[in-house]
Amino acid sequence: MGMERYDGCKQGVLSASLWLSGHGYFGSPRGTGGNVSVRVGGEDAMAITPSGARYQDLTASDICIVGLDLGLIEATGAHKPSVESGMHGIIYRNRPDVNAVVHTHQPYGSVLAVLGMPIPALFDEAAFSLGRSVEVVHYAPPGSLELVENVGRKLQNNANAYLMENHGVLVLGEDLEQTLFHAELLEKTARIYCLALSTGREVRTLPGPVAEMVQAHRDREVREAGNRRKEKA
Ligand SMILES: [Zn+2]
Numbered sequence: 001m002g003m004e005r006y007d008g009c010k011q012g013v014l015s016a017s018l019w020l021s022g023h024g025y026f027g028s029p030r031g032t033g034g035n036v037s038v039r040v041g042g043e044d045a046m047a048i049t050p051s052g053a054r055y056q057d058l059t060a061s062d063i064c065i066v067g068l069d070l071g072l073i074e075a076t077g078a079h080k081p082s083v084e085s086g087m088h089g090i091i092y093r094n095r096p097d098v099n100a101v102v103h104t105h106q107p108y109g110s111v112l113a114v115l116g117m118p119i120p121a122l123f124d125e126a127a128f129s130l131g132r133s134v135e136v137v138h139y140a141p142p143g144s145l146e147l148v149e150n151v152g153r154k155l156q157n158n159a160n161a162y163l164m165e166n167h168g169v170l171v172l173g174e175d176l177e178q179t180l181f182h183a184e185l186l187e188k189t190a191r192i193y194c195l196a197l198s199t200g201r202e203v204r205t206l207p208g209p210v211a212e213m214v215q216a217h218r219d220r221e222v223r224e225a226g227n228r229r230k231e232k233a
Pocket of ligand 1: 033034103104105142167168
């Protein structure tokens with residue numbers, strides 16, 4: 001019990017945060033614009049980055065442990081949990097397939113977030129991983145209950161990525177490694193989509209039947225994860 005219990009989760013969140021920061025996903029080299037969490041196995045809890053700290057200065061002990069109902073479980077560092085904890089909590093409560101969540105300010109994803117343009121199914125790999133459509137979550141101030149509710153309403157499409165209007169992106173996955181890959185895939189797809197749109201020519205999307213297969217795949221993944229979670233409980 002105590003500190004050691006959460007060490008693996010804290011280390012994972014720290015490593016993922018440093019990788020994202022180092023690769024420009026938080027908007028600028030010194031940017032603190034983003035947050036990372038992972039579900040704590042066997043508990044209704046998550047490990048999440050603290051609020052307003054520079055990632056380069058963080059240690060594993062600064063990562064906070066928070067209940068999915070947002071009750072503070074453990075904060076051994078000097079910082080409070082991320083102000084976006086509510087957004088992470090509602091995802092874990094509603095999506096049994098999700099064990100890691102990343103919110104970033106990555107450049108090309110953010111371009112589409114300020115345009116308010118969803119990303120349609122463009123490539124097989126990206127679509128099967130991210131979802132049939134990367135939808136836009138309507139704007140609400142960071143940390144607000146309204147933003148949590150706006151995110152909650154979008155989760156039912158079973159996608160693994162969302163654009164946050166005039167803010168950034170939200171990426172989900174079954175573990176931290178997969179979630180980082182999804183953030184990369186989203187950035188690659190958003191970059192290609194922006195470049196394609198800039199030509200002014202028509203952008204081809206995947207054929208309808210493939211898009212249907214993508215949706216069926218995502219729905220099945222979420223349903224099966226839900227069944228596994230029920231069996232364990
Ligand atoms: Zn943000």
